Amino acid sequence: MGTTIDTEYTPCSIEFCPVQSQSKTFLGSCGFYQTEQKKDQEASESPEVERNGRCILFETSLEDDRISSASVVSILRAILDQRWFVPHLVTVQPPSSLDRIFDIRTQDPQQPILITADALGGLTSYKLSLPIDDSPRLDKIHSLACCPPEESILCLSLDISDKKYRTSTAKIVCSLSNGQVVLLTQHPTTMNEEHRWNAHQFEPWTxxxxxxxPETILTGGDDCKLKVWDTRNSFVQPVLTNKQFDGGVTAIRSHHLREHLFAVGSYDSNLRIFDKRNFTNPVMKEECGGGIWRIKWDEVNPERVLLATMHGGFKVLQISDNEPYQSSEEGEEKSPRYPTLNASVISSFSHRSDLAYGADWAPKISSSVNSSSPHPSLVAGCSFYDRAIHFWTLD
Incomplete structure (x- = not known):
């Protein structure tokens, strides 16, 4: 399957909902960000611009190439980033030695929440409704202004802490164009700010x-620095700062299937994977042909990662261990074993991809017992200047 749909606005983020609306049919949201010079404005070297946008809810199917825009959620605010959150009925805390318990999770599949970050410095949450006799829709729950709109400060990125351990509430972190980072708590109907600190000298892109x-937060900015923060400590200074980048740090993603690993992207076109036990040097560095704006690990395959590489299009990399097992000599004290990794491109999509900004994996469909082969993986990406959303599949 390979399908492209044209969009009226310029898209910059795309996310699949983790809950399917029906078998082999997926729901997702796409955020748009478009700048336009203000009307009735005299010509100048630095004209004021309006940042307009919207968020659409779409459906797509694996069985055919059907893609439909179900509803327009917002037409006033430009959306720079977004995340889905599925509240769980029981609040749990990550245990140190009982991780397997969390394979059994209690959730309300009818109440996924979408949180968007916008160009007016705000976060907004929406509840997904799935009426039996109508199209899916997003109903607004709550808005929170991280900054007054008149200050022209943008919410650049956000993340939610529940990728590994699902809870009835979750932590949210968002970065602002004034260099600040904000930590919040997401409740069923509200978002509450907990901490705010000055993280970077220039824009913290990610x-x-x-x-x-989840008490550990990573931030990256246009100052070419990757910083690690511990929310249990003071926010006056980071736990660690890595300055090895040749361009701004633009994307960060913790590996939800493999502990200690983080993928980090930069304007310098290199994908770096770090082991958090040693942030001095990456365990892998791979040139990807374009600035890396979005990183998404495969939901179930720990060796695959999806990238939106701006002018380099979209890529899926296979990340393999060079030496998966390193045993110590008998009698020697064992030291932390850091992986050594290598990467190979197993899929790419660059046709009509002018500035690839957003990308995501669709939720995986469980294969039936009688199925002779697993279902393919559905991937979506959005490219900015050609105003397009692309869908394709991988085996």
Whole structure:
């Protein structure tokens, strides 16, 4: 399957809902960000611009190439980033030695929540409704202004802490164009700010949780620095700062299937994978042909990662261990074993991809017992200047 749909606005983020509307049919949201010079404005070297946008809810199917836009959620605010959150009925805390318990999770599949970050410095949450006799829709729950709209500060990115351990509430981290980072708590009907701190000298393009230890937050900015923060400590200074980047740090993603690993993207076109036990040097560095704006690990395959590489299009990389097992000599004290990884491109999509900004994996469909082969993986990407959303599949 390979399908492209044209969009009226310029898209910059796309996310699949983790809950399917029906078998082999997927729901997702796409956020749009478009700048236009203000009307009735005299010509100048630095004209004021309006940042307009919207968020659409779409459906797509694996069985045919049907793609439909179900509803327009917002037409006033430009959306820079978004995340889905599925509240669970029971609040749980990540245990140190009983991780397997969390394979059994209690959730309300009818109440996924979408949180968007916009160009007016705000976060907005929407509840997904799936009426039996009508199209899916998003109903607004709550808006929170991280900054007054008149200050022209943008919410650049956001992340939610529940990728590994699902709870009835979750932590949210968002980065602002004034260099600040904000930590919040998401409740069923509200979002509450907990902490705010000055993280970077220039725009912090990205932020993310360590999904295995959500008290750890990573941020990256246009100052070419990757910073690690511990929410249990003071926010005056980071736990660690890595300055090895040749361009701004633009994307961060904790590996939800493999502890300690983080993928980090930069304008310098290199994908770096770090082991959090040693942030000095990456365990892998791979040139990807374009600035890396979005990183998504496969939901079930720990060796695959999806990238939106701006002018380099979309890529799926296979990340393999060079030496998966390193045993110590008998009698020697064992030391932490850091993986050594290599990457190979197993899929790419660059046709009509002018500035690839957003990308995501669709939720995996469980194969039936009698099925002779697993279902293919559905991938979506959105490219900015050609105003297009692309869908394709991988075996």
């Amino acid at each position: 932020c993310g949780f360590d999904y295995w230890q």
